Protein backbone atom coordinates (compact mmCIF):
# COMPACT_ATOMS: atom_id res chain seq x y z
CA UNK A 107 0.00 0.00 0.00
CA UNK A 108 2.78 2.32 1.03
CA UNK A 109 4.89 1.69 -2.09
CA UNK A 110 1.84 2.03 -4.31
CA UNK A 111 1.22 5.57 -3.07
CA UNK A 112 4.85 6.47 -3.53
CA UNK A 113 5.13 5.34 -7.14
CA UNK A 114 1.80 6.73 -8.34
CA UNK A 115 3.04 10.20 -9.29
CA UNK A 116 6.41 11.45 -10.43
CA UNK A 117 8.01 13.14 -7.49
CA UNK A 118 11.33 14.23 -6.13
CA UNK A 119 13.11 11.05 -5.05
CA UNK A 120 15.25 12.20 -2.16
CA UNK A 121 15.23 15.45 -0.21
CA UNK A 122 18.12 15.94 2.23
CA UNK A 123 17.87 18.06 5.34
CA UNK A 124 21.10 19.53 6.70
CA UNK A 125 21.94 21.66 9.72
CA UNK A 126 24.84 23.67 8.47
CA UNK A 127 25.39 26.44 5.96
CA UNK A 128 28.30 24.81 4.11
CA UNK A 129 28.72 22.11 1.51
CA UNK A 130 28.41 18.73 3.22
CA UNK A 131 30.38 15.95 1.63
CA UNK A 132 28.23 13.09 2.92
CA UNK A 133 25.10 14.54 1.32
CA UNK A 134 26.88 15.53 -1.92
CA UNK A 135 28.38 12.07 -2.18
CA UNK A 136 25.09 10.19 -1.76
CA UNK A 137 23.38 12.61 -4.12
CA UNK A 138 26.04 11.94 -6.78
CA UNK A 139 25.45 8.20 -6.56
CA UNK A 140 21.67 8.66 -6.77
CA UNK A 141 21.85 11.01 -9.75
CA UNK A 142 24.24 8.64 -11.52
CA UNK A 143 21.46 6.07 -11.26
CA UNK A 144 18.71 8.34 -12.53
CA UNK A 145 17.19 9.53 -9.25
CA UNK A 146 16.44 13.15 -8.41
CA UNK A 147 17.71 14.91 -5.28
CA UNK A 148 17.50 18.24 -3.49
CA UNK A 149 18.61 19.67 -0.16
CA UNK A 150 17.12 22.16 2.31
CA UNK A 151 18.07 23.87 5.54
CA UNK A 152 16.50 26.41 7.86
CA UNK A 153 14.43 26.61 11.01
CA UNK A 154 12.30 23.66 12.03
CA UNK A 155 9.19 25.43 10.73
CA UNK A 156 10.85 26.34 7.39
CA UNK A 157 11.99 22.79 6.86
CA UNK A 158 8.57 21.31 7.60
CA UNK A 159 7.00 23.79 5.16
CA UNK A 160 9.52 22.97 2.45
CA UNK A 161 9.03 19.22 2.89
CA UNK A 162 5.27 19.61 2.65
CA UNK A 163 5.66 21.67 -0.52
CA UNK A 164 8.11 19.29 -2.20
CA UNK A 165 6.59 16.04 -0.92
CA UNK A 166 9.59 13.86 -1.86
CA UNK A 167 9.56 10.09 -1.89
CA UNK A 168 12.19 10.02 0.88
CA UNK A 169 13.42 12.68 3.31
CA UNK A 170 16.99 12.09 4.47
CA UNK A 171 18.48 13.79 7.51
CA UNK A 172 22.21 14.23 8.06
CA UNK A 173 22.46 13.97 11.80
CA UNK A 174 25.31 14.54 14.25
CA UNK A 175 24.77 14.06 17.98
CA UNK A 176 23.29 17.21 19.42
CA UNK A 177 21.36 18.03 16.25
CA UNK A 178 19.26 14.90 16.63
CA UNK A 179 16.71 16.77 18.78
CA UNK A 180 15.77 19.03 15.90
CA UNK A 181 15.96 16.36 13.19
CA UNK A 182 13.83 13.85 15.08
CA UNK A 183 11.26 16.53 15.90
CA UNK A 184 10.95 17.40 12.19
CA UNK A 185 10.66 13.71 11.24
CA UNK A 186 7.87 13.29 13.79
CA UNK A 187 5.96 16.30 12.55
CA UNK A 188 6.10 15.45 8.85
CA UNK A 189 5.23 11.83 9.43
CA UNK A 190 2.22 12.98 11.41
CA UNK A 191 1.09 15.05 8.43
CA UNK A 192 2.12 12.84 5.52
CA UNK A 193 2.07 9.35 7.02
CA UNK A 194 2.96 6.64 4.51
CA UNK A 195 3.25 9.16 1.67
CA UNK A 196 6.80 9.74 2.77
CA UNK A 197 9.73 7.76 4.20
CA UNK A 198 12.14 9.32 6.67
CA UNK A 199 15.77 8.19 6.80
CA UNK A 200 18.23 9.44 9.38
CA UNK A 201 21.95 9.02 8.59
CA UNK A 202 25.31 10.32 9.78
CA UNK A 203 27.24 9.85 13.05
CA UNK A 204 24.28 10.07 15.44
CA UNK A 205 22.25 7.05 14.30
CA UNK A 206 25.52 5.22 13.63
CA UNK A 207 26.29 5.34 17.35
CA UNK A 208 22.79 5.64 18.76
CA UNK A 209 20.82 3.06 16.76
CA UNK A 210 17.95 3.39 19.22
CA UNK A 211 17.12 6.52 17.16
CA UNK A 212 15.03 4.09 15.06
CA UNK A 213 12.55 3.92 17.93
CA UNK A 214 11.77 7.64 17.71
CA UNK A 215 8.28 8.42 16.40
CA UNK A 216 8.50 9.53 12.78
CA UNK A 217 11.75 7.72 11.95
CA UNK A 218 11.27 4.93 9.39
CA UNK A 219 14.87 4.06 8.69
CA UNK A 220 18.30 4.79 10.11
CA UNK A 221 21.56 4.39 8.22
CA UNK A 222 24.64 3.37 10.16
CA UNK A 223 27.98 4.26 8.59
CA UNK A 224 28.44 4.92 4.89
CA UNK A 225 25.29 5.74 3.03
CA UNK A 226 26.05 5.61 -0.69
CA UNK A 227 25.32 1.94 -1.36
CA UNK A 228 22.54 1.64 1.21
CA UNK A 229 20.55 4.64 -0.02
CA UNK A 230 20.95 3.60 -3.63
CA UNK A 231 19.59 0.13 -2.88
CA UNK A 232 16.73 1.63 -0.91
CA UNK A 233 15.74 3.95 -3.76
CA UNK A 234 15.92 1.15 -6.29
CA UNK A 235 13.77 -1.09 -4.11
CA UNK A 236 11.17 1.67 -3.69
CA UNK A 237 11.17 2.38 -7.42
CA UNK A 238 10.74 -1.30 -8.26
CA UNK A 239 8.24 -1.98 -5.48
CA UNK A 240 10.59 -4.50 -3.91
CA UNK A 241 11.30 -5.40 -0.32
CA UNK A 242 13.78 -3.02 1.31
CA UNK A 243 14.01 -4.54 4.76
CA UNK A 244 17.28 -6.40 4.20
CA UNK A 245 19.63 -3.67 2.99
CA UNK A 246 23.03 -3.59 4.72
CA UNK A 247 23.74 -0.56 6.95
CA UNK A 248 20.00 0.14 7.28
CA UNK A 249 17.73 -0.52 10.24
CA UNK A 250 14.11 -0.35 9.13
CA UNK A 251 10.91 0.11 11.07
CA UNK A 252 7.96 -1.21 9.10
CA UNK A 253 4.48 -2.18 10.18
CA UNK A 254 5.54 -2.24 13.82
CA UNK A 255 8.58 -4.48 13.23
CA UNK A 256 12.25 -3.49 13.30
CA UNK A 257 14.65 -5.06 10.78
CA UNK A 258 18.27 -4.60 11.72
CA UNK A 259 20.85 -5.40 9.06
CA UNK A 260 24.59 -5.93 9.26
CA UNK A 261 27.23 -3.34 8.38
CA UNK A 262 28.48 -3.45 4.80
CA UNK A 263 32.12 -3.55 3.75
CA UNK A 264 33.74 -0.14 3.33
CA UNK A 265 33.49 1.36 -0.11
CA UNK A 266 36.29 1.93 -2.58
CA UNK A 267 36.63 5.70 -2.69
CA UNK A 268 37.95 5.82 -6.26
CA UNK A 269 34.84 3.97 -7.46
CA UNK A 270 32.51 6.74 -6.25
CA UNK A 271 31.28 9.48 -8.58
CA UNK A 272 32.50 12.98 -7.71
CA UNK A 273 30.50 14.84 -5.09
CA UNK A 274 27.37 16.52 -6.47
CA UNK A 275 27.83 20.27 -5.91
CA UNK A 276 24.76 21.01 -8.04
CA UNK A 277 22.53 19.82 -5.24
CA UNK A 278 23.07 23.28 -3.69
CA UNK A 279 21.85 25.25 -6.67
CA UNK A 280 18.69 26.23 -4.79
CA UNK A 281 20.62 27.47 -1.76
CA UNK A 282 22.26 30.58 -3.12
CA UNK A 283 24.55 31.22 -0.17
CA UNK A 284 26.15 27.80 -0.34
CA UNK A 285 26.13 27.61 -4.14
CA UNK A 286 27.88 30.94 -4.56
CA UNK A 287 30.42 30.33 -1.82
CA UNK A 288 33.77 30.11 -3.57
CA UNK A 289 35.33 27.91 -0.90
CA UNK A 290 35.07 24.26 -1.90
CA UNK A 291 35.10 21.40 0.56
CA UNK A 292 36.91 18.20 -0.42
CA UNK A 293 38.51 15.09 1.05
CA UNK A 294 41.33 12.85 -0.11
CA UNK A 295 40.68 10.12 2.43
CA UNK A 296 38.23 8.78 4.98
CA UNK A 297 38.89 7.66 8.52
CA UNK A 298 41.34 8.88 11.14
CA UNK A 299 43.92 6.32 12.32
CA UNK A 300 44.33 7.77 15.83
CA UNK A 301 42.56 6.91 19.08
CA UNK A 302 41.85 10.20 20.87
CA UNK A 303 39.25 9.42 23.50
CA UNK A 304 36.95 12.42 22.83
CA UNK A 305 36.51 11.75 19.11
CA UNK A 306 34.25 9.29 17.28
CA UNK A 307 37.04 7.92 15.05
CA UNK A 308 37.85 4.90 17.23
CA UNK A 309 34.12 4.10 17.55
CA UNK A 310 33.71 4.25 13.74
CA UNK A 311 36.67 1.89 13.37
CA UNK A 312 35.09 -0.55 15.80
CA UNK A 313 31.80 -0.62 13.89
CA UNK A 314 33.75 -1.37 10.72
CA UNK A 315 35.95 -4.10 12.22
CA UNK A 316 36.56 -6.80 9.61
CA UNK A 317 34.91 -4.67 6.89
CA UNK A 318 38.06 -3.28 5.25
CA UNK A 319 40.65 -0.62 6.06
CA UNK A 320 38.90 2.18 7.90
CA UNK A 321 41.59 4.74 6.95
CA UNK A 322 41.50 4.87 3.16
CA UNK A 323 42.93 7.20 0.55
CA UNK A 324 41.72 8.09 -2.91
CA UNK A 325 44.35 7.84 -5.60
CA UNK A 326 46.07 11.14 -6.38
CA UNK A 327 44.89 11.18 -10.04
CA UNK A 328 41.31 10.63 -8.88
CA UNK A 329 41.44 13.61 -6.48
CA UNK A 330 43.20 15.85 -8.98
CA UNK A 331 40.62 15.04 -11.64
CA UNK A 332 37.81 16.09 -9.31
CA UNK A 333 39.58 19.30 -8.28
CA UNK A 334 40.28 20.13 -11.91
CA UNK A 335 36.59 19.64 -12.73
CA UNK A 336 35.56 21.91 -9.85
CA UNK A 337 38.09 24.54 -10.83
CA UNK A 338 36.87 24.60 -14.41
CA UNK A 339 33.20 24.58 -13.55
CA UNK A 340 32.98 26.82 -10.48
CA UNK A 341 36.17 28.92 -10.34
CA UNK A 342 36.70 28.46 -6.59
CA UNK A 343 38.92 30.90 -4.69
CA UNK A 344 40.15 28.11 -2.41
CA UNK A 345 39.73 24.50 -1.33
CA UNK A 346 39.25 23.27 2.20
CA UNK A 347 40.50 19.72 2.75
CA UNK A 348 38.62 18.21 5.67
CA UNK A 349 40.71 15.06 6.00
CA UNK A 350 41.13 14.26 9.67
CA UNK A 351 44.90 14.42 9.29
CA UNK A 352 46.08 15.70 5.96
CA UNK A 353 49.73 14.89 6.68
CA UNK A 354 49.28 11.29 7.83
CA UNK A 355 50.85 9.47 4.83
CA UNK A 356 53.90 11.49 3.89
CA UNK A 357 54.77 9.96 0.46
CA UNK A 358 51.17 10.19 -0.63
CA UNK A 359 50.95 13.79 0.55
CA UNK A 360 54.10 14.81 -1.31
CA UNK A 361 52.83 13.19 -4.50
CA UNK A 362 49.53 15.02 -4.08
CA UNK A 363 51.12 18.40 -3.34
CA UNK A 364 53.31 18.21 -6.44
CA UNK A 365 50.34 17.40 -8.65
CA UNK A 366 48.20 20.03 -6.91
CA UNK A 367 50.75 22.77 -7.40
CA UNK A 368 51.13 21.92 -11.07
CA UNK A 369 47.51 21.34 -12.01
CA UNK A 370 45.34 23.23 -9.53
CA UNK A 371 47.48 25.92 -7.91
CA UNK A 372 44.84 27.78 -5.91
CA UNK A 373 45.07 28.43 -2.13
CA UNK A 374 43.93 25.67 0.19
CA UNK A 375 43.35 25.05 3.88
CA UNK A 376 43.80 21.75 5.72
CA UNK A 377 43.95 20.04 9.12
CA UNK A 378 47.12 18.48 10.52
CA UNK A 379 48.51 16.82 13.62
CA UNK A 380 51.27 18.96 15.12
CA UNK A 381 53.70 16.06 15.54
CA UNK A 382 53.37 14.85 11.94
CA UNK A 383 54.25 18.17 10.35
CA UNK A 384 58.00 18.37 9.88
CA UNK A 385 59.80 21.46 8.64
CA UNK A 386 59.98 19.84 5.19
CA UNK A 387 56.25 19.02 5.14
CA UNK A 388 55.23 22.54 6.11
CA UNK A 389 57.58 24.04 3.54
CA UNK A 390 55.99 21.86 0.85
CA UNK A 391 52.48 22.74 2.03
CA UNK A 392 53.32 26.43 1.77
CA UNK A 393 54.90 25.94 -1.62
CA UNK A 394 51.77 24.18 -2.93
CA UNK A 395 49.53 27.10 -1.82
CA UNK A 396 48.45 26.27 1.73
CA UNK A 397 47.02 29.47 3.23
CA UNK A 398 45.58 28.12 6.49
CA UNK A 399 46.35 25.19 8.76
CA UNK A 400 44.36 24.05 11.77
CA UNK A 401 45.54 21.59 14.38
CA UNK A 402 44.34 20.30 17.72
CA UNK A 403 45.89 21.31 21.02
CA UNK A 404 42.66 20.21 22.78
CA UNK A 405 43.99 20.94 26.27
CA UNK A 406 47.04 22.92 27.35
CA UNK A 407 47.51 20.54 30.24
CA UNK A 408 49.73 17.62 29.21
CA UNK A 409 48.20 15.25 31.74
CA UNK A 410 44.69 15.87 30.42
CA UNK A 411 45.83 15.86 26.78
CA UNK A 412 47.79 12.64 27.01
CA UNK A 413 46.25 10.66 29.88
CA UNK A 414 42.59 11.63 29.68
CA UNK A 415 42.34 12.43 25.95
CA UNK A 416 45.10 10.01 24.83
CA UNK A 417 46.17 12.49 22.17
CA UNK A 418 49.79 11.46 22.58
CA UNK A 419 51.19 14.85 21.77
CA UNK A 420 53.66 16.88 23.84
CA UNK A 421 53.67 20.63 24.50
CA UNK A 422 57.10 20.71 22.90
CA UNK A 423 55.79 19.27 19.61
CA UNK A 424 52.91 21.75 19.59
CA UNK A 425 55.16 24.75 20.12
CA UNK A 426 57.67 23.49 17.56
CA UNK A 427 54.91 23.11 14.97
CA UNK A 428 53.68 26.64 15.69
CA UNK A 429 57.21 27.97 15.28
CA UNK A 430 57.65 26.27 11.91
CA UNK A 431 54.26 27.55 10.72
CA UNK A 432 55.33 31.06 11.63
CA UNK A 433 58.69 30.54 9.92
CA UNK A 434 56.91 29.69 6.66
CA UNK A 435 54.26 32.36 7.27
CA UNK A 436 51.28 30.03 7.13
CA UNK A 437 48.42 31.45 9.23
CA UNK A 438 47.12 28.85 11.64
CA UNK A 439 44.27 28.08 14.01
CA UNK A 440 44.25 25.73 16.99
CA UNK A 441 41.38 23.59 18.31
CA UNK A 442 40.84 23.68 22.06
CA UNK A 443 38.17 22.37 24.42
CA UNK A 444 36.90 23.60 27.76
CA UNK A 445 34.97 21.53 30.29
CA UNK A 446 36.81 18.24 29.82
CA UNK A 447 36.57 15.54 32.48
CA UNK A 448 39.13 16.25 35.25
CA UNK A 449 39.53 19.85 34.08
CA UNK A 450 39.30 22.73 36.54
CA UNK A 451 39.84 26.43 36.00
CA UNK A 452 43.60 25.94 36.42
CA UNK A 453 43.72 23.57 33.43
CA UNK A 454 41.60 25.97 31.35
CA UNK A 455 44.28 28.58 32.09
CA UNK A 456 46.92 26.06 30.90
CA UNK A 457 45.07 25.88 27.59
CA UNK A 458 45.02 29.66 27.27
CA UNK A 459 48.70 29.85 28.24
CA UNK A 460 49.94 27.37 25.66
CA UNK A 461 48.05 29.33 23.01
CA UNK A 462 49.68 32.53 24.22
CA UNK A 463 53.02 30.83 23.54
CA UNK A 464 51.95 29.27 20.23
CA UNK A 465 50.43 32.58 18.99
CA UNK A 466 47.84 31.17 16.57
CA UNK A 467 45.97 33.58 14.30
CA UNK A 468 42.84 32.18 15.87
CA UNK A 469 42.24 29.71 18.71
CA UNK A 470 38.95 27.84 18.50
CA UNK A 471 37.68 27.29 22.02
CA UNK A 472 34.68 25.02 22.14
CA UNK A 473 32.81 23.40 24.98
CA UNK A 474 33.48 19.67 25.29
CA UNK A 475 30.34 17.60 24.68
CA UNK A 476 30.29 13.88 25.36
CA UNK A 477 29.86 11.94 22.11
CA UNK A 478 28.19 8.52 22.35
CA UNK A 479 30.40 5.42 22.27
CA UNK A 480 33.58 7.35 22.86
CA UNK A 481 36.04 6.33 25.56
CA UNK A 482 35.87 9.78 27.11
CA UNK A 483 32.09 9.68 27.42
CA UNK A 484 32.42 6.39 29.31
CA UNK A 485 35.10 7.94 31.52
CA UNK A 486 32.89 10.95 32.24
CA UNK A 487 30.05 8.61 33.23
CA UNK A 488 32.31 6.45 35.40
CA UNK A 489 33.60 9.49 37.21
CA UNK A 490 30.03 10.75 37.57
CA UNK A 491 30.56 14.04 35.74
CA UNK A 492 27.15 13.31 34.28
CA UNK A 493 24.44 10.67 34.46
CA UNK A 494 23.79 7.69 32.18
CA UNK A 495 21.03 9.15 30.03
CA UNK A 496 22.83 12.42 29.49
CA UNK A 497 25.21 11.23 26.79
CA UNK A 498 22.52 10.94 24.16
CA UNK A 499 21.08 14.21 25.42
CA UNK A 500 24.12 16.16 24.23
CA UNK A 501 23.21 19.69 23.25
CA UNK A 502 23.80 21.00 19.73
CA UNK A 503 25.81 23.89 21.11
CA UNK A 504 29.52 23.18 21.20
CA UNK A 505 30.11 26.77 22.25
CA UNK A 506 27.63 27.75 24.93
CA UNK A 507 27.46 25.21 27.75
CA UNK A 508 27.52 21.53 28.66
CA UNK A 509 26.22 19.25 31.37
CA UNK A 510 29.75 18.86 32.75
CA UNK A 511 30.20 22.63 33.01
CA UNK A 512 26.74 23.14 34.48
CA UNK A 513 27.63 20.65 37.25
CA UNK A 514 31.09 22.15 37.81
CA UNK A 515 31.69 24.60 40.68
CA UNK A 516 34.06 26.62 38.43
CA UNK A 517 31.99 26.07 35.29
CA UNK A 518 30.89 29.69 34.92
CA UNK A 519 34.43 31.00 35.22
CA UNK A 520 35.70 28.40 32.74
CA UNK A 521 33.06 29.51 30.23
CA UNK A 522 33.98 33.15 30.73
CA UNK A 523 37.65 32.34 30.21
CA UNK A 524 36.77 30.44 27.03
CA UNK A 525 35.12 33.60 25.69
CA UNK A 526 38.06 35.81 26.60
CA UNK A 527 40.80 33.37 25.56
CA UNK A 528 41.52 35.05 22.22
CA UNK A 529 41.63 38.44 23.90
CA UNK A 530 44.47 37.21 26.12
CA UNK A 531 46.19 35.44 23.22
CA UNK A 532 46.20 38.70 21.27
CA UNK A 533 47.01 40.96 24.25
CA UNK A 534 48.65 38.83 26.98
CA UNK A 535 49.13 41.78 29.36
CA UNK A 536 45.35 41.73 29.87
CA UNK A 537 45.63 38.48 31.81
CA UNK A 538 45.33 40.07 35.31
CA UNK A 539 42.27 42.05 34.17
CA UNK A 540 40.63 38.92 32.79
CA UNK A 541 41.37 37.09 36.03
CA UNK A 542 39.27 39.70 37.85
CA UNK A 543 36.58 39.71 35.14
CA UNK A 544 36.04 35.96 35.62
CA UNK A 545 34.24 36.73 38.88
CA UNK A 546 31.99 39.35 37.29
CA UNK A 547 28.74 38.26 35.63
CA UNK A 548 29.08 40.24 32.38
CA UNK A 549 28.63 37.11 30.30
CA UNK A 550 27.04 38.75 27.28
CA UNK A 551 29.92 41.23 27.07
CA UNK A 552 32.48 38.41 27.16
CA UNK A 553 30.57 36.56 24.49
CA UNK A 554 30.43 39.73 22.37
CA UNK A 555 34.20 40.20 22.75
CA UNK A 556 34.67 36.64 21.49
CA UNK A 557 32.41 37.21 18.48
CA UNK A 558 34.07 40.51 17.56
CA UNK A 559 37.55 39.04 17.77
CA UNK A 560 36.40 36.08 15.70
CA UNK A 561 35.13 38.42 13.03
CA UNK A 562 38.33 40.50 12.97
CA UNK A 563 40.96 37.78 13.25
CA UNK A 564 39.42 34.70 11.68
CA UNK A 565 36.35 35.39 9.65
CA UNK A 566 37.48 38.48 7.76
CA UNK A 567 41.06 37.34 7.24
CA UNK A 568 41.08 33.60 6.91
CA UNK A 569 37.84 32.47 5.31
CA UNK A 570 38.84 33.55 1.86
CA UNK A 571 35.80 35.52 0.82
CA UNK A 572 35.97 37.26 -2.54
CA UNK A 573 35.67 40.84 -1.31
CA UNK A 574 34.37 43.17 1.38
CA UNK A 575 30.76 42.96 0.20
CA UNK A 576 30.95 39.18 0.10
CA UNK A 577 32.31 39.18 3.67
CA UNK A 578 29.61 41.48 4.99
CA UNK A 579 26.87 39.59 3.17
CA UNK A 580 27.96 36.22 4.49
CA UNK A 581 28.53 37.57 8.02
CA UNK A 582 24.90 38.75 8.04
CA UNK A 583 23.74 35.45 6.57
CA UNK A 584 25.52 33.46 9.25
CA UNK A 585 24.37 35.76 12.06
CA UNK A 586 20.77 35.47 10.84
CA UNK A 587 20.89 31.71 10.42
CA UNK A 588 22.96 30.75 13.46
CA UNK A 589 19.88 30.17 15.62
CA UNK A 590 18.12 28.13 12.95
CA UNK A 591 20.43 25.24 13.30
CA UNK A 592 19.45 24.29 16.79
Ligand code: B12
Pocket residue numbers: 125126128129130131132133135136169170171172173174175176177199200201202203204207221223224225226229293296297298304305306307348349350472477478504
Ligand atom coordinates in the same frame (compact mmCIF):
# COMPACT_ATOMS: atom_id res chain seq x y z
C1 B12 B 1 34.10 18.10 7.82
C2 B12 B 1 33.50 17.97 9.19
C3 B12 B 1 32.78 19.04 9.67
C4 B12 B 1 32.49 20.27 8.84
C5 B12 B 1 31.34 20.01 7.85
C6 B12 B 1 30.18 19.24 8.46
C7 B12 B 1 29.92 17.91 7.77
N1 B12 B 1 29.49 16.97 8.52
O1 B12 B 1 30.11 17.73 6.58
C8 B12 B 1 32.16 21.33 9.91
C9 B12 B 1 33.40 22.10 10.25
C10 B12 B 1 31.08 22.31 9.55
C11 B12 B 1 31.78 20.43 11.08
C12 B12 B 1 31.02 20.85 12.12
C13 B12 B 1 30.69 20.04 13.17
N2 B12 B 1 31.17 18.81 13.43
CO1 B12 B 1 32.23 17.81 12.23
N3 B12 B 1 33.24 16.68 11.16
C14 B12 B 1 33.68 16.79 9.96
C15 B12 B 1 34.50 15.55 9.59
C16 B12 B 1 35.98 15.85 9.86
C17 B12 B 1 34.33 15.02 8.19
C18 B12 B 1 32.86 14.87 7.74
C19 B12 B 1 32.84 14.41 6.32
O2 B12 B 1 32.68 15.19 5.41
N4 B12 B 1 33.06 13.10 6.11
C20 B12 B 1 33.06 12.51 4.80
C21 B12 B 1 31.63 12.13 4.41
C22 B12 B 1 31.65 11.43 3.08
O3 B12 B 1 31.20 11.24 5.42
P1 B12 B 1 29.92 11.56 6.36
O4 B12 B 1 29.73 13.00 6.48
O5 B12 B 1 30.03 10.76 7.57
O6 B12 B 1 28.74 10.97 5.48
C23 B12 B 1 28.56 9.59 5.28
C24 B12 B 1 27.68 8.90 6.32
O7 B12 B 1 27.64 9.58 7.55
C25 B12 B 1 26.33 8.78 5.68
N5 B12 B 1 25.42 9.93 5.71
C26 B12 B 1 25.71 11.23 5.86
N6 B12 B 1 24.60 11.97 5.73
C27 B12 B 1 23.58 11.14 5.48
C28 B12 B 1 22.24 11.38 5.27
C29 B12 B 1 21.39 10.29 5.03
C30 B12 B 1 19.95 10.53 4.79
C31 B12 B 1 21.90 8.98 5.02
C32 B12 B 1 21.00 7.84 4.80
C33 B12 B 1 23.27 8.74 5.24
C34 B12 B 1 24.10 9.83 5.46
O8 B12 B 1 26.67 8.58 4.32
C35 B12 B 1 27.77 9.46 3.99
C36 B12 B 1 28.55 8.88 2.86
O9 B12 B 1 29.08 7.63 3.18
C37 B12 B 1 33.92 14.51 10.62
C38 B12 B 1 34.84 13.39 10.99
C39 B12 B 1 34.75 12.28 9.96
N7 B12 B 1 35.88 11.75 9.65
O10 B12 B 1 33.69 11.93 9.46
C40 B12 B 1 33.55 15.41 11.79
C41 B12 B 1 32.36 15.02 12.65
C42 B12 B 1 31.22 14.59 11.77
N8 B12 B 1 32.00 16.27 13.28
C43 B12 B 1 31.60 16.14 14.49
C44 B12 B 1 31.12 17.21 15.28
C45 B12 B 1 30.92 16.91 16.74
C46 B12 B 1 30.87 18.45 14.71
C47 B12 B 1 30.25 19.66 15.42
C48 B12 B 1 29.12 19.39 16.35
C49 B12 B 1 31.42 20.36 16.07
C50 B12 B 1 31.19 21.73 16.68
N9 B12 B 1 32.11 22.06 17.51
O11 B12 B 1 30.27 22.46 16.44
C51 B12 B 1 29.74 20.49 14.23
C52 B12 B 1 28.30 20.05 13.86
C53 B12 B 1 27.87 20.53 12.50
C54 B12 B 1 26.60 19.88 12.03
N10 B12 B 1 25.53 20.64 12.04
O12 B12 B 1 26.54 18.73 11.68
C55 B12 B 1 31.67 14.71 14.96
C56 B12 B 1 30.28 14.10 15.07
C57 B12 B 1 30.21 13.07 16.17
C58 B12 B 1 28.82 12.63 16.46
N11 B12 B 1 28.71 11.55 17.17
O13 B12 B 1 27.84 13.18 16.06
C59 B12 B 1 32.62 14.07 13.88
C60 B12 B 1 32.36 12.61 13.58
C61 B12 B 1 34.07 14.24 14.41
C62 B12 B 1 34.30 13.73 15.80
N12 B12 B 1 34.85 14.56 16.63
O14 B12 B 1 34.03 12.68 16.23
N13 B12 B 1 32.27 19.17 10.91
